[in-house]
Amino acid sequence: MKNKIGLFLGVLLTANATAGFADLKIGFVNIPAVLEKAPQAEKAKKRLEQEFSPRDRQLVAQQKEIQTKEERMTRDGSVMGDAERANLEKDIINKKRDAKRSQQEFSEDFNARRNEELGKLQRRIVEAIRAIAKDQNFDLLLTDGVIYASEKIDVTTQVQQKLAGMPD
Secondary structure, eight states, rough: OOOHHHHHHHHHHHHHHHGGGGGGGGOOOHHHHHHHHHHHHHHHHHHHHHHHHHHHHHHHHHHHHHHHHHHHHHHHHSSSOOHHHHHHHHHHHHHHHHHHHHHHHHHHHHHHHHHHHHHHHHHHHHHHHHHHHHHTOEEEOOOTOOOOOOOBOOOHHHHHHHHHHHHH
């Protein structure tokens, strides 16, 4: 990726060398900083918490139930009858299996929804960057792979402001 950007810049700069470097307008956007401060990111986080908190509470309750049964087994196992102890052990094993399956489903569902929300946010960021590039007549806006960018070409703050003005 870095080689492609370098090659592209080299070709672009060589092509514009005869026209003069003063005509070339280049900018930089720090995407992680935009993601961190985007109001849409905070709203997405709250939506995910609201959507998944009931299931999270359910998983915690399952774990507490298993722990209670294990404590009972440890405390009373020696005085229980063989059938009662076997039933309790079987119940604990089944509950652990169900809890593990529920935890895995929760993780998969949460990751899928998080990725969906992140995708929406990334599309919004790209829209904002393109709008700024067109409005301010940038020839090139870079994001990843930049080792140094001076503050005069950093348009990250402008992208953050543009995102703040965009609807969800």
